[in-house]
Amino acid sequence: MSDSVTEEFKKDRLETLEVDDELRLLWRSGEISRFNFIWLRDNARDAKNFDARSHQRRVYTAGLDPEIRPESARLESAGVCIKWPDMTDEVSYPVSFLHQYGFDQPSVQEVVETWGADLEAPKMAYSTLRDRQGFLLESIRRYGMAIISGCPKEPAAVTEIAERLGYIRQTIFGDVWSFEADAARDDSAYSTEGLRPHTDGSFSFDPPGIQILLCLENVASGAESILVDGFHVAAALCRDQSDVFNDLCEIPITGIYKGDGVLLRADHPVFRVKDGRVCQVCFNNYDRDIMRLPDEQMLRMYQGIRVVDSMFNDRANQWRYTLAAGEALVFDNWRVLHGRTAYKGRRK
Known part of the structure; x- marks a missing residue:
């Protein structure tokens, strides 16, 4: 899938953004994602908070205000941009990230076949x-x-x-x-x-x-x-x-x-x-x-x-x-x- 087609796909999926006691996203499918502010701040994936090369956090989670709220949040084609009060720059949350974590995460139900004496061993x-x-x-x-x-x-x-x-x-x-x-x-x-x-x-x-x-x-x-x-x-x-x-x-x-x-x-x-x-x-x-x-x-x-x-x-x-x-x-x-x-x- 080309970058342009991917971007259009992302635009079509995300409709509106609401912020009050939580951040809510309405998807074109009619689904709603809800995010707690401290979770969003802790999982920021910008270079200051996350090392993409080592896949390790840089943020000091214990130092975050548990009652933190965005100063602003806006919807853009690539996802959601949030300005946090403890950061100078905005943090961008891509559509793919928000969709992946925006719903209850069911455990992956792997296909497991149980067996007894009649197993035909692979x-x-x-x-x-x-x-x-x-x-x-x-x-x-x-x-x-x-x-x-x-x-x-x-x-x-x-x-x-x-x-x-x-x-x-x-x-x-x-x-x-x-x-x-x-x-x-x-x-x-x-x-x-x-x-x-x-x-x-x-x-x-x-x-x-x-x-x-x-x-x-x-x-x-x-x-x-x-x-x-x-x-x-x-x-x-x-x-x-x-x-x-x-x-x-x-x-x-x-x-x-x-x-x-x-x-x-x-x-x-x-x-x-x-x-x-x-x-x-x-x-x-x-x-x-x-x-x-x-x-x-x-x-x-x-x-x-x-x-x-x-x-x-x-x-x-x-x-x-x-x-x-x-x-x-x-x-x-x-x-x-x-x-x-x-x-x-x-x-x-």
């Missing part, structure tokens, strides 16, 4: 990672997981995948590391035992987000990977046992990591809700610390654990898959619980 080849990066991101956003086949059987492949998604976080285990059965290590992941579905990092204040498990070698029997869609379980629990769901949204459960010279603790509810939707699942019964709560709350916590962990371990909610060497499982640890069946043999 899959792509490592060789197409560069060209199909969007597919990988969309698969994680929509399903919380994806499989990447044909990966080089070396940790560097994990780094390559991870850097397509974001930065690599340091953890108590390092950034990218390999593991296999090792009785000397103080973590159940290094055993050959089955692992029930869980999320990682319940002992961290900020549990890891996207995780990548690359199979380097598999000459074992067993070792099925298990994934559970925590959003799917949360929706069913909210629908069928809302009291239990609410308890799991409110009662903090303490996770602990104690081993290899490290001690970490953090509290998280099983389900964290934002704007009416579950945005994070955090549950690891292996890493749950000894907790003392008021009796009534403690009984509700145990009831919640019994119900939700039974759902996590219901085969109807578990997608199972045996990774072959060179296959990577990428999943959202804030949504998807993971586990594995017991195995015999060598797996790395």
Whole structure:
């Protein structure tokens, strides 16, 4: 769209301006936008108040008069110009800015597809990672997981995948590391035992987000990977046992990591809700610390654990898959619980 056409479009959209206890704009569509004066002053996007290069505020918000009012406000083709009493020059508020923030901002309802045992997992080849990066991101956003086949059987492949998604976080285990059965290590992941579905990092204040498990070698029997869609379980629990769901949204459960010279603790509810939707699942019964709560709350916590962990371990909610060497499982640890069946043999 050319600048001239864009400008005409803007002129057509904004009709009148009114100022009394607030600033009101009437749009050609018949909609009305209302703005509080302190909000407009705080969100001025001129060079004195905002650094467009770094996208950071320059204004000292605490120093603004909470009762500030414009000295004048006028409508022009590009938007609204306001003269504030604490500034020498007028501030221009573009039409696009006013329209974007002029109405209640509903949370973005992303398309999320929940699933159980019958998931048809999205899959792509490592060789197409560069060209199909969007597919990988969309698969994680929509399903919380994806499989990447044909990966080089070396940790560097994990780094390559991870850097397509974001930065690599340091953890108590390092950034990218390999593991296999090792009785000397103080973590159940290094055993050959089955692992029930869980999320990682319940002992961290900020549990890891996207995780990548690359199979380097598999000459074992067993070792099925298990994934559970925590959003799917949360929706069913909210629908069928809302009291239990609410308890799991409110009662903090303490996770602990104690081993290899490290001690970490953090509290998280099983389900964290934002704007009416579950945005994070955090549950690891292996890493749950000894907790003392008021009796009534403690009984509700145990009831919640019994119900939700039974759902996590219901085969109807578990997608199972045996990774072959060179296959990577990428999943959202804030949504998807993971586990594995017991195995015999060598797996790395």
